[in-house]
Amino acid sequence: MSRSLALTVGWRFYRARQSNKFISFIAFASTAGIALGVGVLIVLLSAMNGFEKALEERLLGVTPHAELIGVNAPIDDWQRLIDDAKKIPGIAAAAPFMKINGLVQKKGGFQAIQLVGIDTQLEGAVSTLPQFTDKVSWNSLGPKQGNHVIVGRSLLKKLNLEIGDTLALYVPKQVSGSSSNFASAKSHRFVITGTYTLGGELESTTAYIPMDYSQSLQGFGNEVSGVRLKMDDVFMAPRLVRQLGYSQEQIVNMLDWTRTQGHVYQDIQLVRLVMYLALALVIAVACFNVVSTLVMSVRDKQSEIAILITMGLSRSSVMQVFMVQGTLNGIIGCSIGAFIGVILALNLSALAKQIEELFNVQIISGDVYFIDFLPSELQWNDVYISVGLALAMSLLSTLYPAWKATKVDPAETLSGG
Incomplete structure (x- = not known):
């Protein structure tokens, strides 16, 4: 009351x-x-x-949650590494990649660019890149497509180029059997077959090319630079990539997104x-x-x-x-x-x-x-x-x-x- x-x-x-x-x-x-x-x-x-x-x-949909990169030599038995990754609970998918650093000439100097060779049949499982480009551009990166490249919309504007133009890149030629020794850089020409729109620094510094063509540029056979991983929970990436990396016989660098994009x-x-x-x-x-x-x-x-x-x-x-x-x-x-x-x-x-x-x-x-x-x-x-x-x-x-x-x-x- x-x-x-x-x-x-x-x-x-x-x-x-x-x-x-x-x-x-x-x-x-x-x-x-x-x-x-x-x-x-x-x-x-x-x-x-x-x-x-x-x-x-x-950002984390396109950039890898984690990567295993060969240290003294490229990774040759990457299929086995992917099979090992699938056995670890929490790792959703894995895919091989090639990374090549190059220079593209622009007005007033050069622009550093990173070429990433991808296997379109496996890349879709670890990356959302297909969502930020069109189907024609994505299919142009398939096997035996040759010197095709898709670049970010921002980079295309900076270089004042259009789809269908030729892009000249200075790419270092890797010495066979080594991942750290390079001969002099050589100019290669690529045909711009598409663009992606993501925003940020990645769009201005990263381009994608077919996996087989990137391997031929570096003189590789079936070898790759590394394997990228996608996690069910991105915050588990540091632990899971180390669990997988420590189980490998080959010496590998273990990187995760907290080191590259954690800031x-x-x-x-x-x-x-x-x-x-x-x-x-x-x-x-x-x-x-x-x-x-x-x-x-x-x-x-x-x-x-x-x-x-x-x-x-x-x-x-x-x-x-x-x-x-x-x-x-x-x-x-x-x-x-x-x-x-x-x-x-x-x-x-x-x-x-x-x-x-x-x-x-x-x-x-x-x-x-x-x-x-x-x-x-x-x-x-x-x-x-x-x-x-x-x-x-x-x-x-x-x-x-x-x-x-x-x-x-x-x-x-x-x-x-």
């Missing part, structure tokens, strides 16, 4: 507060601050989730942490306004508090009355903030695109980042955590003012003392 009475009186006090314009303004400011903090926190966390998803699907993931996590702390402080400042509102409300309602205590309302119920007022600020602010945050998070990519078209600006440059759009992925756990954090802070902010309300002396207050 006392609890329902406290809720009723607290709701009446909350509504009656509108008569005091100054208290009403402070209450509005605290509610708006909580709503703003919750909404922005949900939007920015969704953006970070989007970056993580884009990192996994785009991108760490940057995303750092930004997420900084944003969480900053916006938590925004919510905390808004909750300080709740304290101010309740302190002024207690002073404004001293006579009513004294009357209620005289009529038999317990001091714990008086405390609950003012806790209800402060919690209502938090509930309303969180509800508004969560609603706005969810709507914006679900439409963030489309809104960013409209802003780019309206003001003719580019929010994210594909030449700098690994994507050229603002990604967003709403995760309801982030909504629950953001709302829970704000509600907890608003509830804690009510404790001191509510406790002060219980210290009102009815006799002194009603006597005008």
Whole structure:
């Protein structure tokens, strides 16, 4: 009974507060601050989730989760290595590759480029590259297709070339039986048969050629530079690639994505942490306004508090009355903030695109980042955590003012003392 009475009186006090314009303004400011903090926190966390998803699907979809590369000699029995990889739980697929570093001449100098020889029949299992190019371009990298090459859209623009043009590359000729000794570089001509659009540095520095042609360039038979691996869980890559590498008789380098692209993931996590702390402080400042509102409300309602205590309302119920007022600020602010945050998070990519078209600006440059759009992925756990954090802070902010309300002396207050 006392609890329902406290809720009723607290709701009446909350509504009656509108008569005091100054208290009403402070209450509005605290509610708006909580709503703003919750909404922005949900939007920015969704953006970070989007970056993580884009990192996994785009960048880590094309770059290998892990690689085993021959050290003193190329890998000859790569089929057996792939069979060994399939026996390890957690390794989804494996495929051979060739890597050749070369130089392409452009206006004003040379551009370093890495040629990657791939087997199109096996590469699709470990890479999402077919999703970022067309079927004709992909098929041009099949066996016995000759000197075909597909390059990134950014590199094609830098070189001022088009599909069908000839690309001259200076490629080192490897000495037979060695993976580290090279003769002088030799110029080779490739026909550009397609492009891929991925964004970021990879698009400007990596080109793909048929596996058999890359082997002939290096004087290899059936040997390859290494084997790339795809994991069921990308975070298991460091452990699994070592498990496979240590089981091989041949000496191999064991590389994983945390060494080549790990800085991108760490940057995303750092930004997420900084944003969480900053916006938590925004919510905390808004909750300080709740304290101010309740302190002024207690002073404004001293006579009513004294009357209620005289009529038999317990001091714990008086405390609950003012806790209800402060919690209502938090509930309303969180509800508004969560609603706005969810709507914006679900439409963030489309809104960013409209802003780019309206003001003719580019929010994210594909030449700098690994994507050229603002990604967003709403995760309801982030909504629950953001709302829970704000509600907890608003509830804690009510404790001191509510406790002060219980210290009102009815006799002194009603006597005008």
